[in-house]
Amino acid sequence: MRVLARVLLGFGVFLVVAGVIALTWAPGVVKKTPLDVDTLTVYTGEAAKIDPATGDFDRRPVYALTDTKADSEASSSDHVLFVTTQCAVFDTGGEKVCVDGEDPDLITANIDVFATDRTTALSVDDKNLPADAVPHEGLVNKFPFDVQKKAYPFWDGTLGRAVDIEYQDTETVDGLETYRFSYTVADEPIEVAEGVDGTYDNVITVNVDPRTGSIVKSGQDQQRYLADGTQALDITVVTDDDTIKTAVDEAKANGSSLTLLLTIVPVVGLVGGALCLIAGGLLLARRRERPGARVAERSQDRVPA
Template sequence: MRKVLGWLLLFLGGFLLVVAVLGWTWLPDAAKRTPLNVDTYTYLTGEADKLNPATGEVENVPVAYQSHTVVDPDKSDDDVVAFVNTKCINIDENDPPDCLEGDDPRLIQNSIDTFATDRHTAMAVDDAKYLAADAVPHEGLVNKWPFDAEKKTYPYWDGTLGYAVDAVYQGTQDIDGLETYEYAVDVPETEAEILEGTQGTYAHTENLWVDPVTGSIIKQEGTQTLKLPSGDLVLDIAVVYTDETVQTNVDDAKASISQLNLLTKVVPWVALVAGLLSLGGGFLLLRRRNEPGAPAQEEAPTGAAV
């Protein structure tokens, strides 16, 4: 029995040491990937100076902004995740629904964007395999930063311009006990298609606070200004994540960080210690059995009478 238990402990110890090695080598890369079950709603609030097409006057209005991002499982795989993002921006009057129909005068803008990103780097992937037939090619970061984000400048997708702009690292900020990295985008007045078929000028500023461990965007605020070639204002909007959205993002990031720490830090060390103890116990049992003077296993008597 001692021999069997010794070999079992040796086998268990070897297995646990393999788990520890995998926990330090393979598991971090496997765990730090954008999940394939993303289905998130983000809410922003703010105000805008907006041209009223009915009166020709610029009006200051409160704004409600919803962004819904969901994974397209049919176009995603182990390396790349495909997303569908729907944005609805409304004048926040008379308690409008999150998304309005096209003939509602409170509607500012509705849009749908499809894109794909690398599950490790979070960079856009321009491959028809992952995109809808009419998808606009993206570049840079789109909806998150990479895991283990760095204190550096990243390329960040600007949908109005149709190319990536610089998101410049600014510093760190604590948000409800979570350390975040702040990045800033500053697009000066630039010629662009401000409405479908209408050229004008576009300016944009944006600040993003990112959890560096998971790469998730915790807080975001920005401005956008659209003008006609004549210089007449079409839209000047400023929005920021609602407090509820920020709190949800903080809670989700903390939960994800705890899971990553468990998988990549706690599990390997526990497996290492348990593995070494198991190996030690197995060797001791087998060695003790083979030591001189150890009691021999009793044999059944032969020739016993029936």
């Protein structure tokens, strides 16, 4: 009985400590953007781009790729640096890859380097960013953990500034409950091409896992116009089904891990630990109430000569 009491007390202390750690220390550790991000997002849709030589503006199938990688060596415990390669290409039926700048099927392409806070997901000015990196503001490639139903500043690379993206409603995507956010810009002055002024319209929509802040689906409906009103670009794309499934599966797995670490472990630790401590204490108290117990145990253990 004495051994059992000590085991219960020791195990109870262990569980309580684990529960306290899960409540106080774990959230600040697990609710951070990881440093091993390496994702490829594939979009499909249709687009039309003006041909300067002929004036043709035919709408054709298109795909877009966003390849995002974290630079773990340049990142830190507080910030994570990302390198994102993006392109939009007319789909001629071949492999979906970013083509070079001489390819007539290329619509747009760019490389973006930025840093975000690992907790808030907001853009930051990090000392390890290259000197020519474009300053960012707002959210870029994910939302913070525990997303709220409110507006967030969201980076628009074409405008070069953040735009408020508003919560719209709750929507189920592949069995995952998500928050849908969107923003609209219209008649915004931009450079339609290098040295060519014009205007820009766009409707951006993203579906976000509210637990982890990961974007599982997104799309845009973008138009660009020359200064005289001639439409130069019309592109509508949305995340393809395979990318959505992968993102949803990852969000579900990460959400389950958070539930285990931040909910189940604290409950089991604190409640189970308390029960073990109470049971161990009762066994010791019961033993003290039996003054002859130790003598009896020693008598039973005595071996005859």
